[in-house]
Amino acid sequence: MIAPLDLPGDPASHRVVVAMSGGVDSSVVAGLMKRAGYDVVGITLQLYDHGEAVHRAGACCAGQDIHDARRVAEHLGIPHYVLDYESRFRDSVIDNFVESYLQGETPIPCVECNRSVKFRDLLATARELGASALATGHYVASRADGAGGRALYRAADPDRDQSYFLYATTSEQLNLLRFPLGDMGKAETRALAREFGLAIADKHDSQDICFVPNGRYTDVIEKLRPDAAEAGDIVHVDGRVLGAHQGIIHYTIGQRRGLGLATGEPLYVVRIDAPNRRVVVGPREALATRMIILRDVNWIGAGMIEDGREIAVRVRSTRPPQPALLRREGDAIRVELFDGEYGVSPGQACVFYDSVDARARVLGGGIIKRAAALTENTEIAA
Secondary structure (H helix, E strand, O other): EEEOOOOOOOHHOEEEEEEEEOOHHHHHHHHHHHOOOOEEEEEEHHHHHHHOOOOOOOOOOOHHHHHHHHHHHHHHOOOOOEEEHHHHHHHHHHHHHHHHHOOOOOOOHHHHHHHEEEEHHHHHHHHOOOOOOOEEEOOOOOOOOOOOOOOEEEEOOOOOOOOHHHHHOOOOHHEEEEEEOOHHHHOHHHHOOOOOOOOOOOOOOOOOOOOHHHHOHHHHHHOOOOOOOOOOEEOOOOOOEEEEOOOHOOOOOOOOOOOOOOOOOEEEEEEOOOOOOOEEEOOOOEEEEEEEEEEEEEEOOOOOOOOOOEEEOOOOOOOOOEEEEEEEOEEEEEEEEEEEEEEEOOOOEEEEEEOOOOOEOOOOOOEEEEEEEOOOOOOOOO
């Protein structure tokens, strides 16, 4: 008989480590694993200094959330450990976040946190504890691929699907990871939390970036890099200097509000020229792109990346997959969007799927290095 996590034999013979953030989702996963009969161990990561985030609604992995995870573990009768990963989180996630903004990018720290801290370091800890699997509360699904490994799929609930943030997971990591909520919706998860008698059943979901107090990411950047907010010019795409800014870290591609320009026409941030500290603005049509050049590509599809393969991609977590063509030149990868897109920002992720279907398989993805019109010179560097 196959147990609920695709682990053979008696569930009691398998230790399962549950990553417990203190939220509803991971708490329910711990409850499900306990009910299924696994030998469950809960682990909570302390990722950043408590400070202002201790009682901030929507935060995670600090202060009150650690307390909530401990209470859930006690209620379920499972051992629980808190691991201080603060220095690892700072080195792998926060420092990269800051440097990315200084380079004119708009990073996604959740991708790096999942890739390095949770699915690298925490997986290693799970192995040390003799675990057969590490279970998390992510809304994404994984299934055996028929070739001895596992494949990643979009969640059943499209509004909760987190596959965009997990594309960097490797095939080796997937073999040990399990996502019990992949076929559930949030209402069902909360109902299970109440069924298990968990005090956090109605707790708010985590929101935004966990280590950014009050949503002001520039505060974090300026604290770590006081020289980050250097003034520069705001320049129109036609070359006109329209004004000045107080640091490129205050701007993102596609931004319209807060430019401080009185030009009589709607203008958007089109490009950030970090070396010259320039913010380039233009009309909305200047944001149009049909080609995306990628770096740091991770592939978890079958076989190798094939030049000219038709796939589906997401360039934002809030958008559904759209049809595209995957092109490969040596080690360099680019994506050609059939329908085009607006406001594609370097530093964001471009995630690959095998189709536009609601339960499509995740094939991998990469970080957007540059976006351009398809008519532009398509020569790309590795």
